[in-house]
Amino acid sequence: MxxxxxxxxxxxxxxxxxxxxxxxxxxxxxxxxxxxxxxxxxxxxxxxxxxxxxxxxxxxxxxxxxxxxxxxxxxxxxxxxxxxxxxxxxxxxxxxxxxxxxxxxxxxxxxxxxxxxxxxxxxxMGAPIFEPNNIPFIPNGLASMQEFHETLYALPLEHPAMHGSFVGVVSMGNPHAVQVVGDIESAPVLLEGAEIERHPAFPKRVNAGYMQIINRNEIKLRVYERGAGETLACGTGACAAVVSGIRRGLLDSPVKVHTRGGDLQISWNGIVNDVVQNVIMIGPxxxxxxxxxxx
CATH class of the missing domain: 3.10.310.10 (Diaminopimelate Epimerase; Chain A, domain 1)
Structure with a gap:
């Protein structure tokens, strides 16, 4: 004892x-x-x-x-x-x-x-990671599409109410799968997020992010976190969402991120002379x- x-x-x-x-x-x-x-x-x-x-x-x-x-x-x-x-x-x-x-x-x-x-x-926060092996992410067999600089992947999901989601995949030291939704409040974060978290394409599981774009410098965000469920805010999730949005040509730095618990400001200057720039986060x-x- x-x-x-x-x-x-x-x-x-x-x-x-x-x-x-x-x-x-x-x-x-x-x-x-x-x-x-x-x-x-x-x-x-x-x-x-x-x-x-x-x-x-x-x-x-x-x-x-x-x-x-x-x-x-x-x-x-x-x-x-x-x-x-x-x-x-x-x-x-x-x-x-x-x-x-x-x-x-x-x-x-x-x-x-x-x-x-x-x-x-x-x-x-350091530089985002896009190389699948380093995320880690196994895209084998997944349908994909290109949107500006970002490759989006379809994640087949088992739940009958879902038909799969195209996500951008990035690591901020931990793995994130980010998708754009029309309305953050009605997004199936709890139901779908739990399934994405444990999707076999992510050997170390993944954080599932849902981003609603308000304008090119402002988004709303909800994140279903690995091992914690939905949280009121997720700092790495905010960074990953903004990076994915900029790579998709949907956002411009800096971006104000509205989470359920408060606001964060994320700045990222993309890739300059083949060097991936660091992400800067400011918040309470x-x-x-x-x-x-x-x-």
Whole structure:
């Protein structure tokens, strides 16, 4: 029988996408199981969150901190845009660093984050990834069509009410399948998103994004996230949607993204001299409360 231990936590949100943030530098958080992460994120029996962010020391000379991300289902994932903004606010508010901007190690890369005086946080999200093997995405056997610079793929879905959706596929450190819909409110996000998330073309599952274009610099967005279901906002999803929209010739940078939890601003300058440019995201990061719990 394992002994119970108390851990300190901070509850935060970025445009309604909510997080449990844990200081893994000043408390021992080793040995926590997937089931325990799941229990902490449970909205009825735990603290409740879309994701859990674990702040740790880094061994990389080009980074100030490391953070790891666990979804509500307890599984670890590579990237979280809204979480990265909350991370920098947490680090500054907790006095873990006075540096601004900060560089933080995530699963496959180092992000640069800058807190603005107005409470917004700017994140250099790095360059989007289009190569299917690196997303990862297996397009074998899928029908496809070209729209401007973007290749769209038809995902055959099993649900009888659906006839397949053409999606743009991009990674922002985590995989996204983005489709354009006429009306965001009536889009089958919950029903279809769950099926797209586990589509066999995505060996590591995928985040399903639904984008309604208002004008060339403004969209509405809903995202069904891997391991979390629909969230009030998804930072990497906003980046992926804007990148896909620009590649399809439908949007111009910068783009205001309206999510159910708040607004994000995404900028991307495309591909310049064969170099894929980095995506810049600006949005809020808010501390809700702090507390202590037992696991």
């Amino acid at each position: 394992h002994a119970k231990r108390k851990i300190r936590f901070t509850k935060m949100h970025g445009a309604g996408n909510d997080f449990i943030v844990l200081n893994g530098i000043h408390q021992d958080l080793s040995g926590i199981s997937q089931q325990q992460w799941q229990s902490l994120a449970h909205r009825q029996f735990g603290i409740g969150a879309d994701q859990i962010l674990l702040v740790e020391k880094t061994d990389r000379p080009d980074a100030d901190f490391k953070y790891r991300i666990f979804n509500a289902d307890g599984g670890e994932v590579e990237q979280c845009g809204n979480g990265s903004r909350c991370f920098v606010r947490f680090v500054l508010d907790q006095g873990l660093s006075q540096k601004n901007p900060l560089r933080v190690e995530v699963a496959h890369t180092v992000l640069t984050l800058k807190a603005h005086d107005d409470g917004q946080v700017e994140v250099d 990061a808010v501390t809700v409360f702090e507390g202590e719990t037992e696991i």
